[in-house]
Amino acid sequence: xxxxxxxxxxxxxxxxxxxxxxxxxxxxxxxxxxxxxxxxxxxxxxxxxxxxxxxxxxxxxxxxxxxxxxxxxxxxxxxxxxxxxxxxxxxxxxxxxxxxxxxxxxxxxxxxxxxxxxxxxxxxxxxxxxxxxxxxxxxxxxxxxxxxxxxxxxxxxxxxxxxxxxxxxxxxxxxxxxxxxxxxxxxxxxxxxxxxxxxxxxxxxxxxxxxxxxxxxxxxxxxxxxxxxxxxxxxxxxxxxxxxxxxxxxxxxxxxxxxxxxxxxxxxxxxxxxxxxxxxxxxxxxxxxxxxxxxxxxxxxxxxxxxxxxxxxxxxxxxxxxxxxxxxxxxxxxxxxxxxxxxxxxxxxxxxxxxxxxxxxxxxxxxxxxxxxxxxxxxxxxxxxxxxxxxxxxxxxxxxxxxxxxxxxxxxxxxxxxxxxxxxxxxxxxxxxxxxxxxxxxxxxxxxxxxxxxxxxxxxxxxxxxxxxxxxxxxxxxxxxxxxxxxxxxxxxxxxxxxxxxxxxxxxxxxxxxxxxxxxxxxxxxxxxxxxxxxxxxxxxxxxxxxxxxxxxxxxxxxxxxxxxxxxxxxxxxxxxxxxxxxxxxxxxxxxxxxxxxxxxxxxxxxxxxxxxxxxxxxxxxxxxxxxxxxxxxxxxxxxxxxxxxxxxxxxxxxxxxxxxxxxxxxxxxxxxxxxxxxxxxxxxxxxxxxxxxxxxxxxxxxxxxxxxxxxxxxxxxxxxxxxxxxxxxxxxx
Numbered sequence: 001x002x003x004x005x006x007x008x009x010x011x012x013x014x015x016x017x018x019x020x021x022x023x024x025x026x027x028x029x030x031x032x033x034x035x036x037x038x039x040x041x042x043x044x045x046x047x048x049x050x051x052x053x054x055x056x057x058x059x060x061x062x063x064x065x066x067x068x069x070x071x072x073x074x075x076x077x078x079x080x081x082x083x084x085x086x087x088x089x090x091x092x093x094x095x096x097x098x099x100x101x102x103x104x105x106x107x108x109x110x111x112x113x114x115x116x117x118x119x120x121x122x123x124x125x126x127x128x129x130x131x132x133x134x135x136x137x138x139x140x141x142x143x144x145x146x147x148x149x150x151x152x153x154x155x156x157x158x159x160x161x162x163x164x165x166x167x168x169x170x171x172x173x174x175x176x177x178x179x180x181x182x183x184x185x186x187x188x189x190x191x192x193x194x195x196x197x198x199x200x201x202x203x204x205x206x207x208x209x210x211x212x213x214x215x216x217x218x219x220x221x222x223x224x225x226x227x228x229x230x231x232x233x234x235x236x237x238x239x240x241x242x243x244x245x246x247x248x249x250x251x252x253x254x255x256x257x258x259x260x261x262x263x264x265x266x267x268x269x270x271x272x273x274x275x276x277x278x279x280x281x282x283x284x285x286x287x288x289x290x291x292x293x294x295x296x297x298x299x300x301x302x303x304x305x306x307x308x309x310x311x312x313x314x315x316x317x318x319x320x321x322x323x324x325x326x327x328x329x330x331x332x333x334x335x336x337x338x339x340x341x342x343x344x345x346x347x348x349x350x351x352x353x354x355x356x357x358x359x360x361x362x363x364x365x366x367x368x369x370x371x372x373x374x375x376x377x378x379x380x381x382x383x384x385x386x387x388x389x390x391x392x393x394x395x396x397x398x399x400x401x402x403x404x405x406x407x408x409x410x411x412x413x414x415x416x417x418x419x420x421x422x423x424x425x426x427x428x429x430x431x432x433x434x435x436x437x438x439x440x441x442x443x444x445x446x447x448x449x450x451x452x453x454x455x456x457x458x459x460x461x462x463x464x465x466x467x468x469x470x471x472x473x474x475x476x477x478x479x480x481x482x483x484x485x486x487x488x489x490x491x492x493x494x495x496x497x498x499x500x501x502x503x504x505x506x507x508x509x510x511x512x513x514x515x516x517x518x519x520x521x522x523x524x525x526x527x528x529x530x531x532x533x534x535x536x537x538x539x540x541x542x543x544x545x546x547x548x549x550x551x552x553x554x555x556x557x558x559x560x561x562x563x564x565x566x567x568x569x570x571x572x573x574x575x576x577x578x579x580x581x582x583x584x585x586x587x588x589x590x591x592x593x594x595x596x597x598x599x600x601x602x603x604x605x606x607x608x609x610x611x612x613x614x615x616x617x618x619x620x621x622x623x624x625x626x627x628x629x630x631x632x633x634x635x636x637x638x639x640x641x642x643x644x645x646x647x648x649x650x651x652x653x654x655x656x657x658x659x660x661x662x663x664x665x666x667x668x669x670x671x672x673x674x675x676x677x678x679x680x681x682x683x684x685x686x687x688x689x690x691x692x693x694x695x696x697x698x699x700x701x702x703x704x705x706x707x708x709x710x711x712x713x714x715x716x717x718x719x720x721x722x723x724x725x726x727x728x729x730x731x732x733x734x
Contacts, residue, residue, distance in 0.1 A: 058149025058460065058493050058507050059085070059531060059546050059583070065142050067601075070644065070653045071686045072182075072698060072729060074190065074211060076100070076138045078684075080164065081640050081657055083146045084583035084603040085548065088659070089633055089677075090711040092261055093216060093722035096227060096287075097133055102148060103529075104550050104579030104609055105161030105513070107633055108621075109133065111558065112513050112525075114155045114163035118251070119383075120295055122166065124317040124375035125406040127157060127441035128470060128517050129569065131560065134291050134317050136166045137231045137255065139192055139209055143167040148548075149531050150491035150507035153464040154400055154447045159489065160511035160527045160550065171203040171237035171249065172196035177734050184700070184727030187214030187226065205235040215260065216723050220280040220352050221422045227259030227287075246300035255291040263562055264324045265717030267337050267347075268710070275708040275720040280352025280422050282324050284368050289319035305387040310380070317375040324716070325369040325562075328416050332564060337717040338675075352422035365416045366424060369434055371561050372411045379404035393454040400447040407440035410568060412561060433476060435561070435568050439517045441470035456497040460507070463490045470517025472569070481518030487526075495535075505546075506532035515556060519571050525556040533583075543586030552577040557619040562715035564620050572619035574611065577631065581607035597646045604639035611666060621714070622666060629666035636660045636671070651688040656681070664713055678709035680721060698729040 061083045073079050075095030077088045089099035089107045101107030109131035115123045123132045147155065148162035155163040175197050182190040190211035197204045208231070215225030233253040240246060262285035266277060292315070299309040326333045331343050333350075340347035348354035349364045356364045381402035388395050412435035417424040449462030471482040491509025498504060511527040533546030555574035559566035566572075587601040609631040616624050621632050637660040644653035657680075664675040683704040689697045706724035713719075 058147070058151035058505070059533070059544065059548075060145065060147045060149070060151060061585070063144040063146075068141055068144070070642075070651075071655060071684055072139075072700060074137070074139045076135055076166075078657075079138060079141070079144055080146065081638075081659075082601065082603060082642070084544075084546075084585045084605045085148055085162075085581070086146060086605075087607075087633070087635060087638060089662070090680075090721050091719065092259075093720065094213065094227065095138065096229075096257070096259060096261065098135055100164070101633070102146070102161030103548055103581070104577075104607065104631065104634055105158070106557075108558075109560070110135075112158050113161050114152075114158045116155065116163065116165045118168055118295065118297070119165060120311055120313045120381070121377060121379070121404065122315065123377070124315070125377055125408045125439075125441075127404070127443055127468065127514060128406050128439045129373075129375065129408040130158065131558075133319055134255075134289065136168065137209055137229065139190065139211065140168050140207065140231065140233065141166055142169045149529070150460055150462060150493035150509040151449075152511075153462050153489055153491045153509055154398060154449055156445055156447065156464055156512070157443065157466060157468075158513045159464070159509075160513045160525060160529070160552070168233070168235075168251075169194065169205065169207065171205045171235050172198065173203070174198055178731065180729065180731045182211075182727055182729040185725040186216045187212075188725065188727060189213070190729075201239045201241060203237040205233075205237075207231070207233045216725075217276050217278045217720075218274075219278045219283060221283065223283050224260040225278060227257065227261065229255070229257045229259075231255040244300055244302060246298065249295075249297045251293070251295040251297070253291070253293045257287065257289045259287040261285060261287045262323060263715050264333075264350075265337070265713065265719040267340050268718055269340075271708075271710060271718040271720070275718075276723065279350045281350045281366055281419065281424070284417070284424055285321075285323045287319065287321045287323075289317065292316045307385045309383045309385075311382075312380045313378060315375075315377040317377075319371075319373055321371045322368060323371065325367045325414075326716075327363075328365040328367050329363045330365075333716045334564070337713075349419050352419060355420050356418040365418055365427060368415050368417055368424075369561075370413045370415070372413065374409040375406065377404070377406040393452050396451040396453075398447070398449045398451075400445075402443075402445045404443045404445070405441070407438065409438050410435045412436070412568070436475040437472055437569075438475070439470065439472040439569065441468060441517045443468040443514075458495040458497075460491075460493040460495075462492075462509075463488060464512075465489075466512070466514070468514055472516075472518030483515070483518055485514055485524055487512050487514075487524060501536055501538045503535045503537075504533070505535060511550065513556065515571055516558065516569050519569075523554050523573070525552065525554055527552040540590065541586070541588040544583070546583045547581070548583065549578070549580040552579075557617070557621060559619065560715075565618055566620070572617050572622070574617065574619075574622060574625070575615060576612035577609065578612060579607065579609045579631070579634065581605060592645075595647050599642075599644040599646065601642045602640070605637070607634050607636055607638075609634045621664075625666045626668075629668055630663060632664050632666060633662050635662045649690055651686075651690075653686040653688075655684045657684075675713050677711055677713070680709040680711070681705075681707055682721070694733045696731050698727075698731075700727040700729065701725070702727070 076098045077095045080086045085103050087101040099107040100110040105112035111130040117136045145165040152159045152162045177195045180192040192209045194207045210230045212228035213226045217225040236250045238248045262282035264282040296312040301307045336343040336346045384399040386397040414431040445466045447464040452459040465488045468485040489510040489512050493507030495505045508530045511529045513525040515524045528551045531548040535544045555577040557572040559570040585603040590598045611629045614627045640657045642655040659680045661671050661679045662677045663671045685701040687699045702725040710718045
């Protein structure tokens with residue numbers, strides 16, 4: 001069991017009391033006292049209804065609960081691959097720590113996109129340390145929204161690419177109970193249960209999840225390579241009998257993870273013969289984490305045209321990742337895996353075929369570092385929506401105000417081990433911390449937008465302003481670095497309805513991603529983003545073709561613990577960069593007969609990228625860059641096609657996903673030259689039998705053709721995607 005300690009740097013008492021006071025004002029109407037006129041629950045969404053999506057002046061996609069159920073993914077990477085303009089870099093095969101990018105924003109641990117749960121920032125420390133080592137359990141999701149274009153400025157703080165809002169299951173309107181059990185290949189198992197109970201104007205939802213696997217990788221010498229995740233969540237909804245319709249929702253959650261995961265991969269030659277192999281040097285690698293949250297949400301409608309939503313939130317996350325981190329005094333592991341014939345002793349030590357020779361010139365003592373971190377994230381936000389008519393035009397004013405504070409406490413402790421007959425034994429030497437610091441950030445953000453509807457036109461005019469202050473206390477060097485950032489980012493979008501089903505859209509806005517706390521040598525990341533395209537919508541068919549271009553003034557690269565020759569959190573400037581492309585998406589539903597429906601969904605993204613200057617960077621993902629070089633980890637082609645048949649008794653769904661190989665260092669020419677990932681094509685199949693209204697059974701196949709591809713060489717060698725996996729699922733609702 002992990003033990004949490006209170007991190008430094010709490011919100012100032014005065015500020016917190018003021019925030020609570022504001023929330024109290026919005027809750028004061030609870031005492032007003034007449035029947036609630038509208039019992040319907042309003043979901044926590046950004047885009048809104050299907051009709052609102054039709055005239056959205058920016059590009060946005062909603063994935064509904066019905067779509068999520070089709071394949072029953074517990075991997076967010078697979079879910080968002082159905083959205084154009086979204087790039088995914090797989091890592092462990094199960095999606096435990098997703099790497100998601102949007103329109104060229106780096107996918108590295110999803111740190112350059114805004115991640116939300118029910119409209120609330122959910123990354124462990126979105127400002128201080130935005131790398132998303134925690135993400136909402138995908139099995140809990142009721143819907144997913146991906147927002148791009150000018151409308152993205154209403155979310156923040158990271159708007160260069162866009163935002164993903166993970167909508168969890170709402171409190172039901174009637175009593176229910178449900179259990180979902182799955183089992184499959186490599187010991188995969190999932191047990192999920194939910195109970196809903198409604199008492200007059202109070203509703204309760206309790207959910208519990210536990211899922212895991214024995215792992216598909218095989219550790220040299222034997223050992224565990226699997227994981228277990230648990231999740232318990234409680235939601236309580238109160239709709240007081242007052243004159244004005246209002247709802248109070250309290251959400252409390254706990255999650256933990258225990259995974260025998262590693263960053264250590266293979267040489268390309270070993271991958272070609274046994275892609276699911278793991279070297280002995282990773283035998284001690286283990287990731288453990290705990291996450292706690294409490295979110296309060298209150299909404300009140302003063303009339304049909306004015307609504308105020310208030311949210312108070314607190315998240316706490318602690319992770320300990322004990323992992324292979326190279327040799328204490330030997331060569332770089334990246335060099336060993338890239339050219340094992342030049343480093344035979346080190347290579348054989350990784351495999352456990354050669355003992356470490358301690359105290360000699362060829363000392364190959366293994367570095368195992370526990371990256372121990374504690375995060376907190378807390379704040380309060382208000383969203384005011386006002387609708388009115390003025391001069392013949394309909395206006396929808398949205399005002400968002402958020403005070404946010406987050407922090408991270410890093411203690412990276414090194415321990416040294418000798419490889420002895422394939423077993424790693426501690427040498428007992430006391431080692432200093434690699435990293436020992438505390439970083440914190442406070443931010444005040446305000447966003448104002450106006451959706452103006454006039455005749456067949458819809459205009460969106462918006463602006464976002466952020467005041468950010470942060471600091472890093474480096475306890476190894478006994479230094480304190482502080483910085484402030486102030487940014488105002490405008491945006492404008494337009495949509496024109498040409499016919500009942502066809503419309504055109506265009507938009508331009510300034511994107512922003514803040515630099516980390518205490519960073520004095522790197523400016524924040526800023527971009528000018530443009531998009532334009534056409535949208536077609538009918539009752540049964542819809543689609544979009546959108547061209548986009550993101551022109552970065554200052555691309556930021558951020559050092560992670562697994563990067564070499566840099567300090568954790570250190571930032572590097574990549575100068576001016578351009579990313580452009582085309583997104584195509586379409587979906588349709590066709591009635592083949594009175595009892596048979598055909599559904600289809602397709603998306604495709606073509607992307608181009610280039611650095612606009614030449615330079616040399618100590619950031620390991622860039623190095624020597626020549627003007628015109630393409631960016632790492634931006635696939636030129638990515639797409640997914642899903643087709644399904646459904647009747648009253650059964651359903652069959654097939655999905656084919658393709659992602660072009662990505663270069664892992666800047667360059668030009670054939671992506672197959674140099675460090676790169678493979679082209680990946682996977683086929684997933686889901687067959688469902690509806691036994692009755694309460695019971696359905698699924699047979700699922702992931703990666704049906706058992707395609708083995710290199711999904712990454714970073715940080716330490718080639719790692720594979722999930723092999724063919726077969727699952728059986730039974731869901732019973734009562």
